[in-house]
Amino acid sequence: MExxxxxxxxxxxxxxxxxxxxxxxxxxxxxxxxxxxADLLHELGINPTDLLGGVGGTFG
Structure with missing residues (x-):
């Protein structure tokens, strides 16, 4: 996913x-x-699934 x-x-x-x-x-x-x-997101403590729950935009 982007x-x-x-x-x-x-x-x-x-x-x-x-x-x-x-x-x-x-x-x-x-x-x-x-x-x-994924590695960099993890290193930053970012879970993309959590972010998607709070974003009203469209991805991908």
Whole structure:
């Protein structure tokens, strides 16, 4: 599944996780493939399934 980096950053900022959001902006590509970037997402403490529950947009 693909998610725009900004969607991830916005969700993190909405959770007051600004440090993680800043790092995600620096390290994630503009379009994040959750399979391809699973290791980095995990390292950042990001669970794509959790993010999808809070995002009203369409992915993929």
């Amino acid at each position: 998610i725009e980096r900004q969607e991830i950053v916005d969700q993190l900022r909405g959770r007051n996780e600004d440090d993680v959001a800043d790092r995600a902006e620096r390290e994630l590509p503009e379009l994040v493939d959750t399979d391809e970037h």
